[in-house]
Amino acid sequence: MAEEVVGIYGDFIKPEQSLLEPAEFIAHDLREPIDLGRQFDLVESLEVAEHLPDGCAETFIDLLVAHGNRILFSAAVPG
Known part of the structure; x- marks a missing residue:
């Protein structure tokens, strides 16, 4: 059971x-960095990345890995 x-x-x-x-x-502009000041046991991003504009992939991936060592990621093929 998740605690947080x-x-x-x-x-x-x-x-x-x-x-x-x-x-x-x-609520946050996912094209911009964010730091929650803590780490989580699991960070999930499911079917999000393909909706972001070209050029912000590095910032988005940095957002994910800054908050945990276990990342569950999926993205649909754009288009």
Whole structure:
């Protein structure tokens, strides 16, 4: 059972659209860096990366690896 879950969503998602409690929800421009100041046991990114503009892949991957050593990642083929 997870002790702490934090969701970082694109800044176009509103808190009321999430199943997370408001304290666990962070709306953020995923093209920009973010540092939550802590690490997690698992970082997930499922079907997100293909929606980001070209040129921000490195920043997005840095966001993932900065917050944990175990990354669960999937992305659809663009287009």
